Amino acid sequence: MNKNKRQAIYQISTLQALAGGNYYGASTMKQLLAHGDTGLGTFAGVAGELIVIDGYCYRVLGDGSAVEADPAEKTPFATVTFLRPKEPMHLGHQATINDLQDVLTQEVKARGFNDVYIVRLDGRFRRVSARTELEQQEPYKPFAKVLETDERRFTFENIDGSLIGIYIPDYLNGVNTSGWHSHFISADRSKGGHVFGLEMEEGTVIFNKADRFIMDMPHNKQFERGNLTASEDEIKQIEQGTE
Structure with a gap:
């Protein structure tokens, strides 16, 4: 890959559309992978969390198990990029997801907090x-x-795996979740999900900073004519889930 080429993050649809119930498939897994080998999202009908890693797409089932998705399966909402090799940053023990996000945010602030980032963190998690x-x-x-x-x-204990995380600046809130949004998949690719809590022993993280944001809008009447506004409370609930 040309090192001077601008890095693009590619997104299908908007979080507002997903929040409102637009779960119609807008792109196949095969089409999605043409735009990136690393990212996250969901499946048509919100049939499980989507993790894209190493150029493969995985679906998380209701019991927390992960299976590789068929190339013809569709997504209504996803964000991906081609992960460029970078010097990894080592992280020590992080007691909570907030602690981890604080460390990552400090790095984002140093690199430019109005850009979009996709990070891959490989680690050992308690x-x-x-x-x-x-x-x-x-x-x-x-x-x-x-x-x-x-x-x-579900909760996984004493497990090796990867977090795929996206950082979205505040001015894009609603288009995606502002701040951090992460999905996990185990090292053996057998389990995963949308992450709302963790304790990490140690890990290494690669930051990919994008200076292009490309969004494909779905071609369905629900998107073209629907209400694409979502309240902050709705977006927070989508990120954190039920209590």
């Missing part, structure tokens, strides 16, 4: 708290309502 969702059927209800009934949570 605990990862994660979630996924069960597949929905039409008529689709808002995502916050899905989480009230069809969110599934």
Whole structure:
């Protein structure tokens, strides 16, 4: 890859559209991988969390297990990039996800906090708290309502794996989640989910900073004519899930 080439982060649809219940598949896994080998998202019908790593797409099922997705499966919302090799940064023990995010945010501030970042963190975790969702059927209800009934949570202990994290600056809030949003997959690719809590023993992280943000809008009437606003509370619930 040309080292001087600008790095793009590619996104399908917006978080507002997903929050409102637009779960119609807008791109296949094969099409998604043409734009990046690392990222996260969800599947059509919000049928599980999506993790893209090393050029493969994985779906997290209701029991927390992960399976490789078929290239023809579709996504209504995803964000990916081609991860460029960088000098990894070593991190020591992080007691909580907030502690980890504080460390990562300090690095973002030093690099430029108005840019978009995708990071890959490989580490050893004492605990990862994660979630996924069960597949929905039409008529689709808002995502916050899905989480009230069809969110599934699980905890993995003493596990090696990778976090794929995205940092979105505040001015893009709603287009995606401002701040940090992370998905986990185990080193053996057998389990994972959307992360809302963790304790990490140690790890290494690679930062990829993007100076291009490309978004493909879905071609469906729900997107073209729907309400694409979501309250801060709705977005927070989508990120944190149910209590």
